[in-house]
Amino acid sequence: MSETTPTGSRTFPPPEAIAARANVGPEVYERAAADRLSFWAEQAGRLSWERPWDEVLDWSNPPFAKWFVGGKLNVAYNCVDRHVEAGHGEQVAYHWEGEPGDTRTITYAQLKDEVSRAANALVELGVQAGDRVAIYLPMIPEAVISMLACARIGAVHMVVFGGFSADALASRIDDAGAVLVITADGGYRRGAPSALKPAVDDAVGRSPGVRNVLVVKRTEQDVEWTEGRDLWWHDVVGRQSTEHTCEFFDAEHPLYIMYTSGTTAKPKGILHTSGGYLTQVSFTHWASFDLKPDEDVFWTAADVGWVTGHSYIVYGPLSNRATSVMYEGHPGDPAPRPLVRADPEVRRDHPLHRPDGDPDLHEVGRGDPGRLRPVQPAGAGLGG
Numbered sequence: 001m002s003e004t005t006p007t008g009s010r011t012f013p014p015p016e017a018i019a020a021r022a023n024v025g026p027e028v029y030e031r032a033a034a035d036r037l038s039f040w041a042e043q044a045g046r047l048s049w050e051r052p053w054d055e056v057l058d059w060s061n062p063p064f065a066k067w068f069v070g071g072k073l074n075v076a077y078n079c080v081d082r083h084v085e086a087g088h089g090e091q092v093a094y095h096w097e098g099e100p101g102d103t104r105t106i107t108y109a110q111l112k113d114e115v116s117r118a119a120n121a122l123v124e125l126g127v128q129a130g131d132r133v134a135i136y137l138p139m140i141p142e143a144v145i146s147m148l149a150c151a152r153i154g155a156v157h158m159v160v161f162g163g164f165s166a167d168a169l170a171s172r173i174d175d176a177g178a179v180l181v182i183t184a185d186g187g188y189r190r191g192a193p194s195a196l197k198p199a200v201d202d203a204v205g206r207s208p209g210v211r212n213v214l215v216v217k218r219t220e221q222d223v224e225w226t227e228g229r230d231l232w233w234h235d236v237v238g239r240q241s242t243e244h245t246c247e248f249f250d251a252e253h254p255l256y257i258m259y260t261s262g263t264t265a266k267p268k269g270i271l272h273t274s275g276g277y278l279t280q281v282s283f284t285h286w287a288s289f290d291l292k293p294d295e296d297v298f299w300t301a302a303d304v305g306w307v308t309g310h311s312y313i314v315y316g317p318l319s320n321r322a323t324s325v326m327y328e329g330h331p332g333d334p335a336p337r338p339l340v341r342a343d344p345e346v347r348r349d350h351p352l353h354r355p356d357g358d359p360d361l362h363e364v365g366r367g368d369p370g371r372l373r374p375v376q377p378a379g380a381g382l383g384g
Contacts, residue, residue: 024287040067043283044275047319048082049073050248053275067276068251075255075274076119076152077246078282079318080112092323095297096141099188099329106141108321111148114141114237116244118149121237125212127180129154129249132257134178134210135304136160136169136200138187139328142216142233143304144314146182151255151274152246158257158269161305162187162196168267170203172259173210175269180212182233186219189329193219201226251275258307278315285316299325 019025032039037056044053053071083091089109096104106114127133133155137143143159150157158176160169173181181204186195197215201224204210215223216233255274259267285291289298298317302308317324 018290021290021292023290028287040279044068044071044279046282046286047073047078047278053251065276066252067273067279071251071275072248073251073275073278074152074246074248075278075315076115076148077248078278079148079151079315080108080115081246083108083321084112088321091293091321093318094141094144094324094326096326097328098140099191099327104141111145113242114145115148115152116242117237117240118145119152119244119246120240121214122149122153122155122180124236124240125180125214125231127153127155129247130156130254131180132156132158132176132178134158134160134169134173134176134181136162136164136181136183136196137216137304138162138184138189138194138196138218139303139326140184140187140216140218141326142182142184144326147256147304147310147314148318152244154247154249154253156254156256156271158259159305159310160259161303162194163189164199164305166199166202168262169199170206171262171267172269173203173207175259175267176257177209178207179209180214181210182214182216184216184218185221185223187328188219191329193221195219195221195223197221197223204229249274256310258310272310278319281311281316282319285312285322286320291317291320291322293321293323296322297325298322299327301327 013019014022041053041056044056049071051070051072053068055069056067058066058069080093083089089107089112091108092105093108093111094104094106096106122133127150133146133150135143135146135150135157136159137146139162147157147159149155156176158172158178160172181200183196183200185197186193188194200213204213211229213226213230214233214236215230252273252275255272255277257269257271259269261267291298300308300312300317302313304310304313313324313326316322
């Protein structure tokens with residue numbers, strides 16, 4: 001809509017054909033309001049639990065809620081293993097495209113192998129359940145693999161957006177008490193390689209608790225190297241077995257820390273636990289995007305460095321066995337944009353995009369708008 005177009009409170013009902021097949025309808029609000037604990041227990045039942053919960057919600061010490069008390073699950077198992085065990089190993093989990101145009105297609109079976117390798121590598125490096133692992137990576141598959149590997153062994157990941165400075169990274173590493181940093185030599189963004197390792201070297205130099213830096217070779221830029229501390233991903237992860245038996249953790253076991261941006265004050269770490277978070281994000285992804293995992297392709301123009309990326313690039317889509325598109329660089333630069341440029345056989349039925357991703361939707365609309373179903377802008381309305 002242009003600036004001169006009145007918005008008011010107009011609503012646009014979905015086409016009848018889509019509404020008739022929708023995963024949820026308007027009655028879902030009434031069901032949730034009538035008995036919210038039963039409603040969320042039903043949604044938690046969509047996941048795989050090693051031990052069922054004794055109590056849906058413990059609200060005895062507000063505002064500190066405990067969800068699914070006594071239950072045990074593994075978040076990575078719910079996102080990967082159970083789909084492979086159910087016979088969906090050959091389904092594509094991610095169509096990944098690098099900004100230079102290189103591509104990778106990763107099935108659920110392949111993702112399980114890579115996550116298991118990474119989990120074994122973390123264990124070899126002495127990472128234990130409850131340890132914090134900082135992740136400072138571009139939008140490459142290793143970012144997702146690292147997050148899931150941490151979840152698999154019960155380590156708490158703390159992802160820092162790759163555009164943040166060494167100071168921002170250092171403050172978060174120090175506050176979280178990270179013992180390991182996973183990074184890359186660099187990544188591609190806006191048409192050029194952008195170095196990441198120098199910022200890590202600076203930050204880790206101020207963080208004596210960090211034992212190792214695990215480095216993915218992406219741009220092949222020259223990097224400074226600290227022997228005994230720095231390790232190449234392809235050396236350490238590449239030599240690991242694809243077999244790893246996951247442990248199941250309490251529903252309140254911490255999953256990740258996400259820091260506020262720090263634009264108004266010192267960044268504050270928000271701790272997300274396992275059972276309640278995965279239940280909520282899995283349901284909202286399935287319901288809001290009306291995901292049909294055997295038919296649809298999902299794309300989020302966010303970054304894993306933000307909570308939207310955690311929820312709707314990684315944990316929501318994978319828990320629902322979605323096939324997703326993941327793009328390395330900025331969605332609007334360099335042109336042509338990824339929604340149009342990438343393999344035309346890779347449909348994007350469900351875009352979730354940030355405000356600066358809006359031009360991509362206009363490009364798709366000129367091509368085949370009928371292939372788009374739910375489109376959700378994050379932070380702003382759709383432009384005209």
